[in-house]
Amino acid sequence: MSISKPPFFDGNNYSHWKAKMTTVIQALDFNLWDLIIDGPELPQIVTKEGAKSLKPRSLYTDEDRKKVQLNSMAKHVIICALNSNEFNRVSSCATAKEMWDRLEVTYEGTNKVKDAKINMLVR
Template identity: 85%
Template sequence: MTIFIQALDFNLWDIIIDGPKLPHIISQEGIKTLKPRSSYTDDDRKKVQLNPKAKHVIICALNSNEFNRVSSCATAKEMWDRLEVTYDGTNQVKDAKINMLVREYEMFSMKENENISGMFVRFMNIINSLQYLNKCYTNSEMVRKILRCLPKSWMPKGSKRPQHLAA
């Protein structure tokens, strides 16, 4: 969804991350007050319109349960923050997810009656989930892991598994 919103209008993404910026007037005393709507410029109106546009984009992507969760939010930022906590969790939840996925990665092996395609799909699901949580492995680490988890039946006849790939 992030990419969709950024591609649609990067200003919408800024509003979602930073919150809306309402036009202000600074008095001679240096006091900042909201600008009356009647004195908005065209540029002010475009900026003010970004929050409702961002809310609309988010709402269009939600099912009814998710909509009910965020419908009371006044800003797109509030909506996004609530969805983020709901689906990504707090930092503690993210750390727990990362730990669980790293363990899955470390313990990964090909199942007895599994074909290489099925094994690769399982492996990439773990890798993609880790990448989403900003835990990444290099290509060489992933290739070595795949090679280590292959059963002996995948080794060429008469050859030994190289010592550095031994499990």
């Protein structure tokens, strides 16, 4: 397997794909992995009222562009690893973290579901 080509996911054997994909992403750039786990820091501005909102692209600094580009790179790595059905599942997600979380909930369940499964196995 080439490091530039992520493992392909067709909806089967998610845990195996997830383990491989984690390693591939970390090998490419550990900052991508941090972004997927912790979420991106999308550029924001504070309004006069004190509310935060997304910063318009016309106001981006070079640092803002780097943050947005890192999220796009992480999304690209995930998208390149998915078949059409899985792509359709995550295509509406704005961030790589949302994509990863959606796949995880779809194939592993929420934390409550995971805990319930573990409790059933332990008993």
